[in-house]
Amino acid sequence: MTVERFPVEAGHVLLFRRAVGYPDGDITELEFAPPTFVQAAAQFQPGYRLRPGPEKWWGSAGGPGTMPDGGGRLHAEQHYTYHRPVRVGDVLSSSERPGKTWEKQGRSGTLKFAEQITEYHDQDGELVVTARSVSVLKVEK
Amino acid sequence: MTLVQAGEWREMVLVDDLTRTRIVQYAGASGDYNPLHTDERYAREVAGYPGVFAHGMLTMGLAGRALTDWVGEERLLSYGVRFTAQVWPGDTLNTTVTAESVVDGVAEFSLVTRNQHGATVISGTATARVG
Numbered sequence: 001m002t003v004e005r006f007p008v009e010a011g012h013v014l015l016f017r018r019a020v021g022y023p024d025g026d027i028t029e030l031e032f033a034p035p036t037f038v039q040a041a042a043q044f045q046p047g048y049r050l051r052p053g054p055e056k057w058w059g060s061a062g063g064p065g066t067m068p069d070g071g072g073r074l075h076a077e078q079h080y081t082y083h084r085p086v087r088v089g090d091v092l093s094s095s096e097r098p099g100k101t102w103e104k105q106g107r108s109g110t111l112k113f114a115e116q117i118t119e120y121h122d123q124d125g126e127l128v129v130t131a132r133s134v135s136v137l138k139v140e141k
Numbered sequence: 142m143t144l145v146q147a148g149e150w151r152e153m154v155l156v157d158d159l160t161r162t163r164i165v166q167y168a169g170a171s172g173d174y175n176p177l178h179t180d181e182r183y184a185r186e187v188a189g190y191p192g193v194f195a196h197g198m199l200t201m202g203l204a205g206r207a208l209t210d211w212v213g214e215e216r217l218l219s220y221g222v223r224f225t226a227q228v229w230p231g232d233t234l235n236t237t238v239t240a241e242s243v244v245d246g247v248a249e250f251s252l253v254t255r256n257q258h259g260a261t262v263i264s265g266t267a268t269a270r271v272g
Contacts, residue, residue: 012170015169015170016170016171016202018166018170019163019166019167019169019170019171019199019202020167020170020199020202020203020205020206021155021156021202021203021206022206031214031215032214032215034202034205034206034209034214035202035205035208035209035217035220036198036201036202036205036220039171039173039198039202040170040171040172042171042172042173043171043172045172048172050172050173050174050175051172051173051174052174057176058176058183059176059179059180059183060176060180060182060183060186060187064182064183064186064187065176065180065182065183065186065187066187067187067188071188072188074197074224075196075197075198075224076223076224077221077222077223077224078197078198078201078221078222078224079219079220079221079222080219080220080221081218081219082217082218082219082220085214085215085217132221
């Protein structure tokens with residue numbers, strides 16, 4: 001995802017740490033973000049499609065909801081390279097580019113893989129984290 | 142003497158009897174509210190799954206703690222996984238992290254997370270500066 005400004009705030013890091021099973025410890029001394037925290041840059045992406053907003057949401061309400069266009073893709077792989085740890089107080093920005101695509105033939109259909117590379121830079125322009133994500137879409141025979 | 146010796150391994154129960162609320166907690170913290178993970182009716186009736194399942198990134202995040210509890214939060218150089226099976230409410234996840242090598246102060250780890258049936262849900266590798 002491309003996010004112009006992703007401030008790494010102590011409260012957000014605390015909520016994320018709790019969600020991935022870390023005990024609270026001394027919450028006034030949080031220094032580092034957990035290894036997968038940069039995924040939460042989505043919070044700062046305007047109009048992020050997996051976040052309900054003012055427009056109609058596609059999950060259930062009175063009815064069961066509807067499958068959105070481009071739905072059905074699943075997360076196949078996630079890789080991070082840490083050029084330095086992400087610290088509370090950092091202000092990151094991210095830029096995304098497509099990577100490789102490939103296909104695998106399975107018994108019940110075709111698996112279509114697509115790679116995306118996301119780089120997270122800090123406020124001084126230094127590269128902090130490089131993320132490589134692979135998603136897969138199963139196309140039934 | 143480094144923090145980690147080649148051949149050492151650690152095991153950790155990441156979650157016991159995963160709740161739907163934990164999945165929603167991760168949705169709120171990460172910002173990924175995909176109804177596949179947060180909306181039982183949508184997951185069953187529209188997407189055709191038995192019900193909601195955990196974000197792969199929740200499992201990867203939980204497993205990350207097995208690494209940082211061992212080497213510290215600031216020493217990781219890389220961490221990557223493949224998602225090999227879905228994680229469902231009620232699952233209990235157990236992770237094993239093994240130090241495969243330590244060369245020039247950098248440890249290479251393998252990591253595998255299994256559910257209560259012994260099925261691998263994620264497998265991956267990590268490197269950390271430990272010297």
